[in-house]
Amino acid sequence: MNETPPPGRFASEPEPAEAERSSARASKIGVLLINLGTPDDTSYWPMRRYLKEFLSDTRVIEANRALWWLILNGVVLVKRPLASGAKYRSIWNEELDESPLRTITRCQAEKVAAAFRSHPKVVVDWAMRYGSPAIASRVEALVAQGCDRLLAFPLYPQYAAATTATANDKVFDALKTLRVQPAIRTVPPYPGDPVYIAALASSIRVHLAGLDFEPEAILASFHGLPQAYVDRGDPYQEQCVATTEALRDALGPLGPKLKLTFQSRFGRAEWIKPYTDKTVEALARDGVKRIAVVSPGFAADCVETLEEIAQENKEIFLEHGGEMFSYIPCLNDSAEGIGVLVHLIERELEGWV
Numbered sequence: 001m002n003e004t005p006p007p008g009r010f011a012s013e014p015e016p017a018e019a020e021r022s023s024a025r026a027s028k029i030g031v032l033l034i035n036l037g038t039p040d041d042t043s044y045w046p047m048r049r050y051l052k053e054f055l056s057d058t059r060v061i062e063a064n065r066a067l068w069w070l071i072l073n074g075v076v077l078v079k080r081p082l083a084s085g086a087k088y089r090s091i092w093n094e095e096l097d098e099s100p101l102r103t104i105t106r107c108q109a110e111k112v113a114a115a116f117r118s119h120p121k122v123v124v125d126w127a128m129r130y131g132s133p134a135i136a137s138r139v140e141a142l143v144a145q146g147c148d149r150l151l152a153f154p155l156y157p158q159y160a161a162a163t164t165a166t167a168n169d170k171v172f173d174a175l176k177t178l179r180v181q182p183a184i185r186t187v188p189p190y191p192g193d194p195v196y197i198a199a200l201a202s203s204i205r206v207h208l209a210g211l212d213f214e215p216e217a218i219l220a221s222f223h224g225l226p227q228a229y230v231d232r233g234d235p236y237q238e239q240c241v242a243t244t245e246a247l248r249d250a251l252g253p254l255g256p257k258l259k260l261t262f263q264s265r266f267g268r269a270e271w272i273k274p275y276t277d278k279t280v281e282a283l284a285r286d287g288v289k290r291i292a293v294v295s296p297g298f299a300a301d302c303v304e305t306l307e308e309i310a311q312e313n314k315e316i317f318l319e320h321g322g323e324m325f326s327y328i329p330c331l332n333d334s335a336e337g338i339g340v341l342v343h344l345i346e347r348e349l350e351g352w353v
Contacts, residue, residue, distance in 0.1 A: 027121075027146045027147065027148040027149075028121045028122070028123050028142075028145060028146045028147045028148070028149075029121055029122050029123065029147060029149045029150075029151065029349065029352055029353065030123050030124075030125065030139075030142030030143070030145070030147035030149065030150045030151065030182065031112070031116075031122060031123070031124045031125070031150075031151045031153060031345055031349075032125050032126065032127055032135070032138055032139065032142065032150065032151070032152050032153060032171070033105065033108060033109050033112065033124070033125070033126040033127070033153050033155060033341070034126070034127050034128070034129060034135060034152060034153060034154045034155060034167045034171075035101060035105045035126070035127075035128055035129070035155045035299065035300060036101070036128065036129055036130065036163065036302070037050065037053075037054060037101075037128040037129050037130030037131040038050070038098070038099040038101045038102045038128055038130075038131045038302075039051075039084075039085075039088060039099065039131060040098075040131065040132060041097075042085040042086075042088045042089045042092060043085060044081045044082060044085065045081075047080075047081035047082075047084050047085045047088070048077050048081040050130060050131050051076070051077060051080055051081060051084060052072070052077055053130045053131070054130045055072055055076060055077075056072065057130075057162075057166055059161050059162050059165055059166035059169065060162045060166065062226075062228070062229065062232075084303075087303055087307045087308075088303055088307075090307055090311065091303060091306040091307050091311075099302070099303070100300075100301055100302060100306060101300055101301070101302040101303075102128075104300040104301060104332050104333055105126050105128070105155075105300055106126060107332075107333040108126070108155075108299075108300065108332070108333045108337070108338065108341060109124050109125060109126035111333055111338045112124050112338060112341050112342060112345065115338065115342045116342075116345075119353055121353070122349070122353060123142060123145055123147055125138045125141060125142055126138070127139075129166060129167045129170055135167070135170040135171055135174055136170070136173070136174040136177070139171060139174040139175065140174070140178075142182075143178065143180075143182060147182055148180075148182050148183065149182050149183045149184075149185075149352055150171075150182040150183070150184050150185070151185045151186070151187065151345065151348055151349060151352075152167070152168060152171045152184065152185070152186045152187070153186075153187040153341075153344070153345065153348075154167035154168060154186070154187065155299035155300065155341075156189065156297070156299070157189060157190050157191055157193075157196060157239075157243060157296065157297060157299070158189055158191050158222065158236055158239035158240050158243060158297055159188075159189035159191075159234075159235055159236060159239060160225055160229070160234055160236040161229065161234055162225065162229070163223075164189060168186050171184070171186075172184075185348055185352075187344055187345070187348050189239060190344060191239035191240070191242045191243040191246075192242050192243065192246045193340075193343075193344070195339065195340055195343045195344075196340045196344075197243070197246045197247055197250050198250060199331055199336040199337065199339065199340050200247055200250070200294070200296055200331070201247060201250035201251050202336055203294075203328065203329070203331060203334070203336060204218070204247075204251065204254070204292075204294055204328055205251075205254070207292070207326070207328045207329070208254070208292065208326075208328075211292075211326055213290050213324045213326075214290065215257065215290045215291050215292040215324075215326070216257070216288050216289065216290050216291065217257050217259060217283055217288055217291045217292075218254065218257045218258045218259070218291070218292050218293070218294065219258075219259050219260075219261050219276060219279065219280070219291065219292070219293045219294070220243075220244050220247065220258055220259065220260050220261070220294055220295075220296050221261045221262070221263045221276040221293050221294070221295050221309060221313075222240045222243075222260070222261070222262050222263070222295070222296065222297040223262070223263060223264050223297055223298070223304060224262040224263055224264050224265050224271040224272055224275070225237065225262070225271060225272050226269050226270070226271050226272075227269070227270045227271060227272055228269065228270075230272055236272075237272050240260065240262075240297065241260065243296050243297070244258065244260040244296070247296060259274075259279065260274070261274050261275065261276040261279045262274065262275060262276060263275070263276035263277070263295075263304065263308060263309065263313075264304050264308060276293075276309070276313060277312070277313055277316055280293075280313045280316050280317045280322075281316050281317070281320050283317070283322070284316070284317050284318075284319075284320035284321040284322035285320050285321060287321070288322065289321075289322055289323040289324060290322075290323060290324040290325075291317060291322065291324075291325055291326075292325075292326045292327070292328055293309050293313065293325075293326075293327050293328065294327075294328040295309060295328075295330055298330045299330060299331065299332075299337070299341075300330055300332050300333075301329055301330045301332060305327070305329075305330060306327075309327050310327035313325075314327070
């Protein structure tokens, strides 16, 4: 005859000593930082491979697939690798022979890992949605290290299907190949998170304090998105507005100078407005002589910030009558930037750590 288990304990529940031993054997938690991507080199074929992977993503280009295949392979991938390669060469990390985005994302992962040193079961790694290190390779590496729980962290404060969703898609695709899958969580967007907003405001104040001029206007330039994507329900523009409004409040007396714009248009379709380059030109034509630009939607500096903003938009401003232009770096791997990442990871690991 089976014995009746004592009150409050199921027959299959281990004794306390056994539970402690089981807890001691508990496996690890993987944290995967994910950024957009980077070519391995600035020459034609590495650039072509990178652009083909990026521009073949149906989350990025929502168009008729047959027509887009013809345009991509017949036109874009013939000409664009050379132009994009030149842009990357102008900001390339020559010492490490890699893009700044790769350098910074690696440093972010290393510093986040150091912040979790007191939690030996937390393993931090990093990956790129396009290019290398590939998401699948890093998911497999984390699992091989004994991670049976995984926190995927797309490094985008504002949600867009073309960024956050496609990064998560790739994580889920990797999990589909595994016999034994880790439990999965994803970090949600954080457009108004107080720690993130405070870090941005502090970085702007510190940067402006080091300038020899006072800007008349400060642009908050976010990556653009086709208007059609927003019309279909993408919350990206709304979240960029929320970030800008929160940042404007956090900046106090500087707040009224902050203006929201969108950069990095591609193709002939209408994108969300106002456009950064057109705003920079209009300000200069209207007699504004001194501006600064910050990119709150980027967790790390990349070609869109270091080349497009700090170089191209500076040239536009100066060519149309502006005199003083300053680009405010992203949070990158600064102490405050790492503080934001650690804060969000700690929040999402509650119950696991």
